[in-house]
Amino acid sequence: MIVTVTLNPALDLTYQVDALVPHGTHRVTTVAERPGGKGLNVATVLHALGEPVLATGLLGGPTGDRVTGLLAGVGVPAAFVAIAGETRRTVAVADRDDATGFWEPGPRVTAGEWAAFTDHFGGLLARASVVALSGSLPPGVPIDGYATLIRLAAAAGVPTVLDTSGEALRHGLAAGPDLAKPNAAELAALLAAPRPVMAATRNTSQPGPAGALGATRAAPSGREVADATVALDHGARAVVVSHGPLGLLALTGQGAWRGVPPERLAGNPTGAGDAVVAALARGLRDRTPWPHLLADAIALSAAAVAAPLAGRIDEDTYRRLLPAVRVSAA
Amino acid sequence: MIVTVTLNPALDLTYQVDALVPHGTHRVTTVAERPGGKGLNVATVLHALGEPVLATGLLGGPTGDRVTGLLAGVGVPAAFVAIAGETRRTVAVADRDDATGFWEPGPRVTAGEWAAFTDHFGGLLARASVVALSGSLPPGVPIDGYATLIRLAAAAGVPTVLDTSGEALRHGLAAGPDLAKPNAAELAALLAAPRPVMAATRNTSQPGPAGALGATRAAPSGREVADATVALDHGARAVVVSHGPLGLLALTGQGAWRGVPPERLAGNPTGAGDAVVAALARGLRDRTPWPHLLADAIALSAAAVAAPLAGRIDEDTYRRLLPAVRVSAA
Numbered sequence: 001m002i003v004t005v006t007l008n009p010a011l012d013l014t015y016q017v018d019a020l021v022p023h024g025t026h027r028v029t030t031v032a033e034r035p036g037g038k039g040l041n042v043a044t045v046l047h048a049l050g051e052p053v054l055a056t057g058l059l060g061g062p063t064g065d066r067v068t069g070l071l072a073g074v075g076v077p078a079a080f081v082a083i084a085g086e087t088r089r090t091v092a093v094a095d096r097d098d099a100t101g102f103w104e105p106g107p108r109v110t111a112g113e114w115a116a117f118t119d120h121f122g123g124l125l126a127r128a129s130v131v132a133l134s135g136s137l138p139p140g141v142p143i144d145g146y147a148t149l150i151r152l153a154a155a156a157g158v159p160t161v162l163d164t165s166g167e168a169l170r171h172g173l174a175a176g177p178d179l180a181k182p183n184a185a186e187l188a189a190l191l192a193a194p195r196p197v198m199a200a201t202r203n204t205s206q207p208g209p210a211g212a213l214g215a216t217r218a219a220p221s222g223r224e225v226a227d228a229t230v231a232l233d234h235g236a237r238a239v240v241v242s243h244g245p246l247g248l249l250a251l252t253g254q255g256a257w258r259g260v261p262p263e264r265l266a267g268n269p270t271g272a273g274d275a276v277v278a279a280l281a282r283g284l285r286d287r288t289p290w291p292h293l294l295a296d297a298i299a300l301s302a303a304a305v306a307a308p309l310a311g312r313i314d315e316d317t318y319r320r321l322l323p324a325v326r327v328s329a330a
Numbered sequence: 331m332i333v334t335v336t337l338n339p340a341l342d343l344t345y346q347v348d349a350l351v352p353h354g355t356h357r358v359t360t361v362a363e364r365p366g367g368k369g370l371n372v373a374t375v376l377h378a379l380g381e382p383v384l385a386t387g388l389l390g391g392p393t394g395d396r397v398t399g400l401l402a403g404v405g406v407p408a409a410f411v412a413i414a415g416e417t418r419r420t421v422a423v424a425d426r427d428d429a430t431g432f433w434e435p436g437p438r439v440t441a442g443e444w445a446a447f448t449d450h451f452g453g454l455l456a457r458a459s460v461v462a463l464s465g466s467l468p469p470g471v472p473i474d475g476y477a478t479l480i481r482l483a484a485a486a487g488v489p490t491v492l493d494t495s496g497e498a499l500r501h502g503l504a505a506g507p508d509l510a511k512p513n514a515a516e517l518a519a520l521l522a523a524p525r526p527v528m529a530a531t532r533n534t535s536q537p538g539p540a541g542a543l544g545a546t547r548a549a550p551s552g553r554e555v556a557d558a559t560v561a562l563d564h565g566a567r568a569v570v571v572s573h574g575p576l577g578l579l580a581l582t583g584q585g586a587w588r589g590v591p592p593e594r595l596a597g598n599p600t601g602a603g604d605a606v607v608a609a610l611a612r613g614l615r616d617r618t619p620w621p622h623l624l625a626d627a628i629a630l631s632a633a634a635v636a637a638p639l640a641g642r643i644d645e646d647t648y649r650r651l652l653p654a655v656r657v658s659a660a
Contacts, residue, residue: 013419015421015432015434017432020352020353020430021430022350022352022430023350023427023429023430024430024431025431025433026430026431026432026433027433028432028434028435029435031434031435062392062395065392066392089343091345091421091432093432097353099353100350100351100352100354100355100356101356102345102347102356102358102421102423103355103356103358104345104361105358105359105361
């Protein structure tokens with residue numbers, strides 16, 4: 001099974017209003033509740049594809065109970081560790097034009113709760129084929145929390161996909177995830193940060209597939225490729241950078257590829273990156289060749305854009321676009 | 331004890347953000363939760379004044395449980411009827427300038443739940459000295475729901491204060507509450523609505539204190555007084571109209587008065603009207619002479635403005651302003 005980790009999940013509320021008027025009072029016409037957090041979207045997409053999946057992470061309080069109930073409602077298997085703090089909410093206020101988001105801070109996680117989670121995670125690894133680690137870290141989880149989980153997975157021979165940002169990404173990369181999936185903005189932030197000494201050490205002592213980094217660095221085909229190597233420099237064994245509707249760029253041990261969607265879809269881009277992670281996790285498990293994997297990730301991402309809710313996919317769009325995605329060497 | 335009725339309570343969330351940017355994403359710096367709904371503010375203010383009070387109404391689901399817990403946390407006695415639907419939330423996004431409000435619709439109440447509430451309410455009347463009925467009606471409660479409760483209270487000899495708006499106000503007035511407290515905007519909406527035939531019938535068959543309406547109508551001292559008589563025409567035995575920082579106007583069986591705050595206070599006006607209702611309910615119970623009662627309501631309203639949270643009062647402001655409020659015949 002594919003294990004998805006969501007350390008800072010949320011109860012996502014979407015409020016429909018006519019038009020957002022700052023400092024006005026709005027009667028909300030409809031309220032939608034869904035399990036929120038990038039890792040939960042990954043799990044929901046994998047479950048919709050019929051893939052065996054288990055969602056784990058940290059949940060607490062009545063809001064955490066609600067998330068558990070909503071996950072059960074869509075049939076996603078879950079095994080979360082309970083914390084004393086209360087799971088956060090996010091509120092998206094949708095009007096005729098766009099959405100305005102309000103993100104509560106996550107609950108504070110104690111050292112004991114984090115230790116309980118790493119134990120729990122270690123126990124799941126025996127049954128895991130791939131681990132996907134997604135989203136932000138709540139207060140109290142060490143900034144190198146993802147690095148800890150990546151090292152535990154590596155020791156158990158389980159490949160990892162990391163999708164986070166900022167310091168959590170930088171520290172996570174140092175543990176050598178098999179695949180990192182920053183978007184262009186997250187990559188830019190990483191470029192602006194100092195390169196850790198740790199990463200170079202790791203690349204020497206635990207090299208990725210033969211010639212991987214050398215081949216990639218020898219043949220950059222543009223600024224984007226050059227930028228993407230920063231994730232490899234920080235420690236990732238491969239990187240897939242999402243450029244929104246412009247597609248994906250992969251730098252891997254087997255080569256570098258660029259994939260472009262066959263058409264531009266209107267819709268809801270929230271959750272599109274999580275659909276990419278779902279495809280990547282499945283592809284890592286199946287050792288899918290990179291060009292095919294990139295095409296699958298792009299079609300699934302477009303299918304997420306075509307579905308109105310994050311974490312859902314439009315299966316017709318997926319089937320229609322998959323044969324039409326163009327992937328070429330970068 | 332004073333019974334406060336809140337049929338459509340809420341869990342009030344206040345999100346602090348730096349500045350509201352429409353269609354942007356905001357990290358919420360702090361989240362405050364409090365029991366919400368006008369009747370709960372009335373109960374909280376009365377409890378802070380040391381008055382015996384019981385909060386009742388309808389609560390459901392985990393959000394209803396949270397409201398129950400928060401009320402217990404501030405020590406307000408409560409006896410709510412449980413409903414299957416979930417109590418709503420309200421979100422107020424506060425930035426440096428002001429607040430932007432989002433109000434979820436209330437849960438749907440079934441006919442059986444409404445019948446259970448009227449039974450429960452009837453049982454409370456034996457111990458009630460006054461009933462305060464505040465706020466909107468949730469879906470499913472009959473539009474003349476307040477009229478039903480006012481008639482039950484009248485039959486038990488318990489006076490009522492009604493603070494609602496729109497159709498719920500218009501239908502509630504027809505049952506002859508002892509006191510209605512519309513604000514100026516609610517009164518304007520009532521003026522625009524057709525006058526029910528019912529009210530005239532009731533005024534004839536159940537006259538208020540001798541000469542009340544006649545005396546008031548004979549000596550209008552301005553447009554506001556003339557406007558306020560519409561509430562009496564619709565059936566209320568007395569009316570107190572709140573004009574925000576400009577004060578209160580009372581048309582009663584004993585005469586008409588206007589009260590003006592001695593100074594203009596900066597602060598949070600949310601809940602100021604509920605503090606007025608708290609004062610009026612206490613005054614009805616004690617048969618406080620109208621001029622004194624109006625002064626008390628104005629000082630308590632100012633004390634609510636001076637407190638940062640709705641449902642709270644600043645007791646120093648209350649004590650300081652009470653002797654200084656000016657009340658004169660209107």
